[in-house]
Amino acid sequence: MRKIVNKPGQNLTAKLEAFPYQYEAFDAIKDKSFAAIFHEQGLGKTKIAIDILLYWLEYKEIDTVLIVTKKQLVENWRGEFEIHTNILPRILTNKRGENYYVFNSNTRIVITNFETISGEKDRFKLFLKTRNVAIIIDESTKLKNPESKLTQDFFEISNLFKIRIIMTGTPVANRPYDIWAQIFFLDFGKSLGTNFAEFKSTNDLSNDLATNETKRNLFETSVSKIFDKIKDFTVRETKNSGIITLPNKVYHDIYVDFEDTQSLMYNKVRTEMQILLQHDEKTLLDESTDSIKRLLRLVQITSNPRLLDDLYCSFSGKEAKLDVLINEIISRDEKIIVWSIFTGNIDHFCKKYKNLNAVKITGKMNIEDRTNSVRAFKTGDAKVLFATPQSAKEGLTLTIANNVIFYDRGFNLDDYLQAQDRIHRISQTKICHIYNIMVKNSIDIWIDQLLKAKQNAAFLAQGDYKLKKYTEVADYSFGELVKDILNEN
Numbered sequence: 001m002r003k004i005v006n007k008p009g010q011n012l013t014a015k016l017e018a019f020p021y022q023y024e025a026f027d028a029i030k031d032k033s034f035a036a037i038f039h040e041q042g043l044g045k046t047k048i049a050i051d052i053l054l055y056w057l058e059y060k061e062i063d064t065v066l067i068v069t070k071k072q073l074v075e076n077w078r079g080e081f082e083i084h085t086n087i088l089p090r091i092l093t094n095k096r097g098e099n100y101y102v103f104n105s106n107t108r109i110v111i112t113n114f115e116t117i118s119g120e121k122d123r124f125k126l127f128l129k130t131r132n133v134a135i136i137i138d139e140s141t142k143l144k145n146p147e148s149k150l151t152q153d154f155f156e157i158s159n160l161f162k163i164r165i166i167m168t169g170t171p172v173a174n175r176p177y178d179i180w181a182q183i184f185f186l187d188f189g190k191s192l193g194t195n196f197a198e199f200k201s202t203n204d205l206s207n208d209l210a211t212n213e214t215k216r217n218l219f220e221t222s223v224s225k226i227f228d229k230i231k232d233f234t235v236r237e238t239k240n241s242g243i244i245t246l247p248n249k250v251y252h253d254i255y256v257d258f259e260d261t262q263s264l265m266y267n268k269v270r271t272e273m274q275i276l277l278q279h280d281e282k283t284l285l286d287e288s289t290d291s292i293k294r295l296l297r298l299v300q301i302t303s304n305p306r307l308l309d310d311l312y313c314s315f316s317g318k319e320a321k322l323d324v325l326i327n328e329i330i331s332r333d334e335k336i337i338v339w340s341i342f343t344g345n346i347d348h349f350c351k352k353y354k355n356l357n358a359v360k361i362t363g364k365m366n367i368e369d370r371t372n373s374v375r376a377f378k379t380g381d382a383k384v385l386f387a388t389p390q391s392a393k394e395g396l397t398l399t400i401a402n403n404v405i406f407y408d409r410g411f412n413l414d415d416y417l418q419a420q421d422r423i424h425r426i427s428q429t430k431i432c433h434i435y436n437i438m439v440k441n442s443i444d445i446w447i448d449q450l451l452k453a454k455q456n457a458a459f460l461a462q463g464d465y466k467l468k469k470y471t472e473v474a475d476y477s478f479g480e481l482v483k484d485i486l487n488e489n
Contacts, residue, residue, distance in 0.1 A: 010108075011086040011087075012054050012057055012058045012085075012086075012087075013054070013086070014050065014051055014054055014084055014085060015083065015084055015085060015086070016047070016083070016084055018047055018048070018051055019044065019047075019243075019244065020243075021043075021237055021243035021244065022043075022044055022047055022048050022051070023051075024235075025037060025039065025048045025235040025237070026048055026051045026052055026055075028235050029052070029165070029233065029235060030052050030055050030056075032163075032233055033162075033163055033164070034163065034164040034165070034186040034187060034233060035164075035165050035166075035186070035233045035234065035235070036140075036165070036166050036167070036171070036182070036183070036186065036230065036233060036234040036235070037049065037165060037166070037167035037235055038167070038168065038169070038171050038234055038235065038236040038462060039167075039169060039235065039236060039237045039238075040169045040236075040237065040238040040239055040421075041169030041170065041417070041418055041421040041425070042169070042239065042246075042421045042424055042425030042426060043169070043237060043238075043239065043243075043244065043425075043426070044426055045138075045167045045169065046077070046080050046084075046138075047084060048167075048235075049067075049136050049138075049165065049167060050080065050081070050084045050085060052136075052165065053065040053109070053134065053136065054085065056134050056163065057108055060134075060162075060163070061132050061162070062132050062133070062134045062162060062163065063108070063131040063132045063133065064107065064108055064109070064110060064131050064132075064133045064134075065108065065109055065110070065133070065134045065135070065136065066110050066111075066112065066133055066134070066135045066136070066161075067089070067109065067110070067111045067112070067135075067136050067138065068112055068113065068114060068117060068135065068136070068137045068138065069111070069112075069113060069114075069137075069138035069139060069395075070113060070114065070138075070139055070142065070394065070395070071113040071114075071115070072367065072370070072391070072394075072395065073138065073139070073394060073395040074091060074111055074112070074113055075367065075371075076395040076396075077089075077111050077138070078091070078111060081109065087108060087109050088109075089107070089109035089110065089111050090102045090105060090107040090109070090110050090111070091110075091111050091112065092110055092111070092112035092116050092120065093112070093113075093116060094115065094116055094119060096119075096120070099116075099120060099123070103123060103127050114142050114143075114150060114154075115150070117153065117154065117157075118149065118150050118153045121153050121156070121157065124157055125157060125160065128157065128160035128161065129160065132162050133160075133161055133162060134161060134162055134163035134164070134165075135161045135163070135164050135165070136165045136166075136167065137154075137164075137165070137166045137167065137185070138167055138168075139167075139168050139394055140166035140167060140168045140171070140182045140185075141168050141170060141171065141173040141178060141182065141414060143166075143181050143182055143185060144173055144174075144178040144179075144181055144182065145181065146180065146181035146184065146196045147196075151181050151185075154185055155184065155185060158185050158186075158188070159188070164185065164186050166182050166185065166186060168182075169417075169418070169421070170413070170414045170417055170418060170458070171461075171462060172413075172454075172457070172458035172461045172462055173412070173413065173414035174411075174412055174413050174414060174454060175203070175204060175205050175454065175457070176203040176204075176205065176223045176226065176457050176458070176460075176461040177196075177199055177200040177203045177204060179192070179226065179230075179461060180192050180193075180196050180199045180200070180203075181196070183230055184196075186233070187233075191229045191230050192226070192229060192230070202218055202219065202222040203219065203222050203223055203226070203461075204219070205219070205453060205454060205457050206219075206479070207478070207479035207480075207482060208479060209476040209479060210476035210477060210479045210480055211479070211480070216476065220460075220467060220470065220471065220474070221467075223457060223460045223461050224460055224466075224467040224470070226460075226461045227461060227462060227463030228463075231463065236462060236463055236464075238464055239424070244426070246424060246425075246426075246428060247402075247424075247428055247429065247430055247431045247432060248431055248432070249420070249424050249431075249432045249433075249434055250431060250432070250433050250434070251434045251436070252433060252434065252435045252436070253436050253438065253448075254321060254325075254435060254436065254437050254438065255438055255439075255440050256317035256318055256320070256321045256437060256438070256439055256440070257317050257439070257440055258302075258316075258317060258439055258440075258441075258442065259314050259315065259316045259317050260314070261305070261312065261314050262301060262302075262305050262312075262314065262316050262317070265301050265305055265308075265309070265312075266298060266301045266302060266442065269294060269297050269298060269301065270294075270298060270485070270486070291486055294486060295411075295443065295482075295485070295486070298442070298443040298485065299341075299408060299410070299443055299447070300342065302318075302408070302439050302442045302443055302444055303318065303340065303341075303342060303345065303407065303408035304316060304318070304319070304342070304344070304345055304348070304408075306344070306348070307342055307344045307345070317439060318407060318408075318437050318439065321437055322338070322349075322405065322407060322437065325405055325435060325437075326338075326353065326356075326384060326405075329403050329433075330356065330383055330384075334401070334402055334403055334430075335377065335382075335383055335384070335385075335400055335401035335402075335403070336383065336384045336385070336401060336403045336404070336405060337384075337385045337386075337387060337398060337401050337403070337404045337405070337419075337422060337423065338384060338385070338386045338387070338404075338405045338407055339387060339388070339389055339404060339405065339406050339407065339409075339419050340386070340388060340406075340407040340408050341388060341389065341390070341408055341409065341410040341415070342388070342408070343362045343363070343364060343388060345386075345407060345408070346360050346361075346362050346386045346387065346388060347360070347362070349386045349407075350386050353384055353386075356382070356383040356384050357376070357380070357381045357382045357383060357384075358382060358383070358384040358385070358386060359372075359373035359376045359377055359382045359384075359385055359386070360373060360385070360386045360387060361373050361374070361385065361386075361387040361388070361391050361392040362387070362388050362391050363388060363390055363391040365391070370391070370392070373385065374396065374398075377398065377400065377401075378398070378400050385398070385401070387419075389410075389412075389415035389416070389418065389419040390415065392419075392422070393414070393415055393418035393419045393422070394418055396422050397422070397425050397427065398422040398423055399423055399425055399427045399428040399429075401422075401423050402423055402428065402430040402431065402432050402433065403423070403432070403433045403435070404419065404420050404422070404423055404432075404433070404434055404435070405435040405437065406419075406420075406434070406435065406436045406437065407437055408437075408444075409436070409444075409447050409448075409451065410447075411447065411450060411451075413451055413454040413455055413458060416451055417455070420432075420434050436448065443485050445481070446478060446481045446482055446485050449475065449477060449478040449481060450478040450482075452475065453474070453475055453476060453478050456470060456473055456474055456475075457470075457474075
């Protein structure tokens with residue numbers, strides 16, 4: 001097996017000192033063959049990972065370290081290496097011709113994205129058989145679905161890495177069983193078993209837990225044991241554990257009423273499962289007999305009826321309240337991030353608030369335009385950033401702002417937690433305000449209950465809560481409420 005010799009004079013020291021808790025994490029896992037860094041978002045997992053890989057390159061028989069992250073975070077990682085090290089990493093992309101030179105170079109650090117690993121799987125197999133390679137997977141919840149082709153590809157090559165580390169601040173991205181595939185990549189089932197279906201059956205936050213006591217007790221007992229099974233190779237710290245002092249997060253639940261036309265649209269979909277809509281100059285009959293589709297339609301109408309009906313010209317209760325909040329915050333000379341799961345909202349509001357030099361980030365924008373928006377928000381005159389969680393919830397430090405407004409929320413816990421913590425991170429000096437705008441007697445209330453139930457279950461699985469604490473706060477009423485939302489009682 002060919003060994004890349006460390007170049008004489010190659011500087012493998014870190015430029016910056018770690019915080020004490022970061023050093024403790026580094027020391028706990030630096031010599032393990034696999035590990036998980038599950039520190040809460042905003043606590044500097046990247047610094048821990050970089051210090052570990054520098055240690056590997058100097059003291060372990062490791063030729064190359066591969067960093068795998070999401071496409072939009074590759075440049076963030078390149079920047080982190082510039083800040084923290086004296087090493088220039090190479091990048092693997094979807095351009096196979098250029099990748100040839102990376103595979104055949106003597107580079108010590110390679111950064112790539114999840115999809116490139118899948119697309120270049122065969123060449124990666126050859127590469128891993130001729131080098132001693134360690135891997136660090138950033139935002140490892142990308143692998144939470146063990147049945148996806150992407151995750152299966154990672155399973156296929158996992159045993160070819162000499163050392164494996166995964167990292168994410170939200171290992172339970174949505175439901176407790178999300179953690180199984182991430183851990184399986186590390187230990188091939190030794191901790192959480194080799195049968196995902198079996199694991200899922202006892203760790204599923206299902207709608208019937210409120211009415212099925214036997215199933216609820218089994219769920220709580222099973223989830224409470226997850227962290228104990230992985231703690232020997234896992235480091236986890238939260239902002240509440242006293243390791244660092246950050247300003248408080250203050251939550252503001254703001255309730256508004258439906259606008260009259262909006263209410264009529266909402267109830268028509270809820271009770272009749274269909275509605276006539278005007279879209280692109282065509283009149284369409286939208287039938288929402290499928291439960292998931294109907295839930296999405298109700299979220300869209302509650303958020304902004306214009307998303308569905310071009311003829312809607314009223315001013316919804318949410319939009320009126322958003323105006324008030326933005327004006328109040330701007331009057332304090334503070335910046336704001338406004339989150340919506342719908343690109344249509346982001347485009348609409350960015351135009352509406354152009355007098356505040358508003359900028360946006362959506363999945364439809366290229367990397368350069370997203371970067372320009374972040375720069376304008378951080379260092380320019382932009383006072384408001386409108387963004388979808390799917391496009392901007394990870395990898396960004398936006399502590400120039402201390403206010404986030406959730407105009408609407410989806411069903412995914414990870415989107416909600418990651419988005420709010422763009423502002424609640426190391427370097428934040430002001431109290432952080434999290435505003436949730438919700439329409440009374442609407443699907444917003446169910447989403448709020450669902451996300452709280454998911455968060456409590458995540459706390460239990462991640463070891464943040466003991467079982468006694470969890471049972472004191474657990475609330476499974478979301479399962480019954482959704483029946484009312486769908487008019488199924």
